[in-house]
Amino acid sequence: MEGLRERLIARTLLVVACSVVLALAIITYFIFRAGLPIIFHLGLDDFLFSTRWMPADEGGSYGIGAMALGSLWVTLGALVVGVPLGVAVAVFSAELAPTWLANLIRPAIQLLAGIPSVIYGFVGLMVLVPWVRQHLGGPGLCVFTAAIVLGIMILPNIISISEDSLRAVPPAYRQGALALGATRWQTIWGVLIPAARSGIMASIILGMGRALGETMAVIMMIGNSLQVPRSLLDPATTLTSNIGLEMAYASGQHREALFATGVVLFAFIMILNLIANVVSRRRVQA
């Protein structure tokens, strides 16, 4: 009787677990089915590298080059903002902060992760956009503004994983370094960070995935211009924000092209996650 029940529960959990994989499979199948035909129709080269996106053209022009570059710029910008800040906070919280402060920082970071992206976008629009317009020039809706806000948005990803991996460094490393006469800073920079390197790298790659995939906040702040941004103060658009902006009105080939953009994003995110997995697994072997 008990055995039957145990088996029943185990089976139920198995089904639930499989449904997650199934959901992923279904999503993958439908995105690719809706998006792949037009990629073949247009040719992969033209689709990826043409910078002309004009659904209103005779027959439609669908090149995602400009948006892909926009995504690249914004994501790199977010990393420039988020990585030094995030790693610094992780080091401080794991190594330097007194317990009470670390206990204050950790929930604050978790809270930061829980704020909806539309709120980030709204605050960026109200505070950062006017500031940039007045002090740096341009319309304010630009790559720079979006990158800064995205940099803050990826902080929780970077901090929590980096901090965990710093805490996982065996105490003997720290004690050994200090016993050899290294200063605290030398211990952190020369021993702890290299020892936690794989975890920190994984956190950066996951943060990159988040920045690449963010949609709402970017729509609100980047200006959604279809040009290739030539400066940080130029408005641009990203793969995600263009899908978000145009999907509501799109039909026919236009809609397919947006799904195809989704295919490209999907591939990017898959690759990033794969790299993050490989990088963080190396830690176990080391």
Added chain:
Amino acid sequence: MITHPVLSGARQVVTLARRRCRCASLSVAGILLALAGVTALSGCARAGGRAAATRVTVAGSTSVTPFAEQLAEEFMRKRPGVQVNIQGIGSSAGIQATETGAADVGMSSRALNQEEVRELHPVLVALDAMAIIAHPDNPVRNVALPQLRRIFAGEIRNWRMLGGRDAPITLVNREAGSGARGAFEELVMGKGGSPLDYRSIRQGSQGAVRAVVEGDPNAVGYVSSGVLTPGVRALHVDGVAPTAEEAVAGRYKLVRPFLFVLRRGEAPVGLARDYIGYVLSKEGQETLVHSGLIAAPKEALPWKD
């Protein structure tokens, strides 16, 4: 029976867990029952509703949406118990939804194209003067239509060329597929004219366009004259202000239709018909005029009353 304190403790825990389990399954069953009840009830309500038609879905242009909503509220106040469901999904999507039957009535802020007109019947509910808006601090007050065309084609890129400050123009557009953009292309850029500048900023709603122009002293965009605020200034076009009077007199040229669209060959029945009737009634039209739109010229309804 051997009773070791730890064992008996464990047994207690197990019994407790089991009891809780039973409680949980009982409550789950209760919830399921309740859900079933609610579904059955709502099913009844829906079935009853269909017979009396207490719901109508109106979907389409985000430009028409706020006005349609206002009218729907008034209509529902007069007819308690009925539900007019307004969805702002964009002109093209609304037209499509009407064709497929997903919506009872479509809203469009651009004229139907030849293909669409074969399937659908447009009902003109109002006219809207499209205002070209700029920041109140901008000294430029007037543009000529050909100038406007060149501004939005990206050929005039500095306010100095229009007699204003030496500052680059920030163009604010709507996205492809939006009715406002479609109407602007038709009215300003002209058929087969130069395309809208791809470098322009794009925003997803009239409110967002207005917000950008409110904040940026060098921005220019286009919105319905019904949604103007003191935060923006409507430019004169060829020396004419975008007011209802000028539009009715034919002097202000940037006027677009607000349409309801219906499937051809199917006279709307019940509630859809009553709602459209209310929108076209004297009272409904007065509401629209009060909100800054221009009353539709009298037009034969697609069905006989």
